[in-house]
Amino acid sequence: MAALPVVLNVSHFYGEVLKMPLGVMGLIFIAARTIDAIQDPVIGLVSDSFTHRGRRGRLVFVALMLPLLIGGFYMLFHPPAAILTQHTMLAVWLFAALFVVHLGYAGVSISYHAHGAELTDDYNERTRVTVGREIFGLLGMTLAVVLPTVLTGRFGENQGYAYMGALFIPIAILFAMPTLLWSPPSVHPPVRRENPEIHVRYFRDWLVGLAPRLARPTRTMEDNTAFRALVPFFAPLKNRLFRRLLLVFVVNGAALGVAVSVMLFYVEHVLKGNKLQAGIILLVYFGAAALSVPMWLMLSRRYSKTVAWFIAMILTVGAMSVAVFFGAGDFALFVPVAILTGMGIGADYGLPPSVLADIINSEEGKDTRGDTGAYFGLWALATKLATAVGAAGSLPVAALLGFNPSRGEYGNFALVVVYVIVPVAIKVVAAVLLWHIRVEAERGSVRDEMLRRR
Structure with a gap:
């Protein structure tokens, strides 16, 4: 729930509502995200050090970082009234809030994911852990789509965002408590780096x-x-399976980064949809992702995790390709596309972390086996890199092809290329990589698995 508003709503709140200059805001975002990316591997090592506090030590670190996540999120959407007209102080406040929320989010998520990877050593049980976790994560994203729309519509932009920041406090505490109090312990011993x-x-x-x-x-x-x-920080890169998984993951994630950055533009200008319809698309998208997770669990059991992931990529490619033919008034036809691509996202969220959990303790890991926090620190860095690469490349390409609102240019062809053609091409590259190279520790490549079964 915390991630989506920071990406989607902060720029609108500070740019449209609080009237912060976009140039200043862009520099703040670049600085904050650079620091955020650099800190991920460090946080992974700190999480590993907490394993010496017992088999639930990573959750102690989660508890310590949770107040930063909650406080930073509240700060973002509740700046003091005294600085709203002082652009310099407001810019300082935005940077401080982004720094705190990024630090809290990275600390919570990296250690939390690392603890989840250590709950079991069973191949299929790891997938149950990851997909169960991602169902709640996707439900949180759905809540993050609904709340800003409902609250700003009812109370106005300024007050609505302030209420969202306040509501996050009890929600975060309520949903954190079961994990912090009752989560099973890790099955792994403390991380030791003796050589x-x-x-x-x-x-x-x-x-x-x-x-x-x-x-x-x-x-x-x-x-x-x-x-x-x-x-x-980079010792996990010694594991060749981890390097291969990162390659596929970054390529596949870049497709999502491209599409998400222009999705609302596509709905508004190509389909001629309104804000309500754009919200419906987001709800359908994330809802389908959450509901599809059990299906990917079943397919990963029957075949393998990478085979199920490959099937999801092909499903997404096929569904997205149809969107090339849509135009004004085709909102109803686009809903099934959103459902199918959302199902693909369910696999993207649920399966790769399970593959990673297998890789961490594989023979290929050698002396980095068990360094779960270090692995997930680099994983978080790769996730942000994939999204940033996609988002950074999409808008300039759209502007080059004729979509640039600041100049009054609204070329639909540019949006079709950036939202449909480019992500589909990137997905195809990711699927080809996954087909040919072996990523899983206990299984062959997708090609080997499928041909063997055939």
Whole structure:
């Protein structure tokens, strides 16, 4: 519930309601998101250190970071009345609130996901954990779509957003308590890093092999304090299955980043829909994602997790391709497309974290086995990278092709290309990668699994 308003509503609240200059707001977003991305691997290591407090130690870290998440979210939508007309103070407030909410969100989500990955070592049970978790996550996103629309419509923009920030406090506490009080403990022992020099030698040899011209500088890396400090952050990259999973995940996630950034534009200008219809599309989208999760669990049991994920990619490609032919007045025809693509998102959210949980404790992990927090720190960084790459590339391409509202240009062809054609092409690339390369620790590639069953 916290993630979506920070992405969708903050820019509207500060730009349209509070009249902050868009240039200043853009710089604040870039700075805050850069810090957010850098801190993820560090938070992963901190989460690992809390495993020495017991098998529920990661949840202690979650409890410590939860007040930051709640407080930062409240700050975003409830700036003091005294600074609303002072753009400098309002900009400082926005940056501070974004910093706090990003820190709290990263601390809670990374340690929470890492604890979930350690609840079981069973192949199918891990998928049950991840898909069960993502159902609640998608329901939270649905709530984040409904609340701003209802509250701002009833109380006005300023007061409505303030009420949303206040309502988040009891909701966050209420839904956090069952996890913090009654979640089962981890089945893994505390994380121990007794031989960090192994990581240093590995990266020295890897860099030398990757770029021979770096051979001379890397000879002294073992004695470089800064390098030794950075190495643990990226130690999970030693796991080749993790590198492959990240490749597919980032490519696949870029497609979602492209589509989400222009989705509302597509509904408004291509389908000629209103705000209510745009809200309906978002509700259908996330609702279908949540309801489809049990189906992906069943398919992953019958075939494999990557096969189920591959099927979801093909389903999304087929459904999205139909949207090329839609135009004004085709809102009703677009709803089934939103349902099918939402089902694909259910697989995108539920299956890759389960594959990751298998990879962390695989033989390929070697001396990084059990460093769950470090893995999920890099995973969070990759998630943000995928979304940022998609979002950063979509709007400039749309402007180049003729959709630029600031200049009065509303070319529908540009939106069709960016919302449909580009994401479909990226999804096809992700599906081809998943078909050919082996990602799972206990299963072959999608091609091997499907041909073997056939």
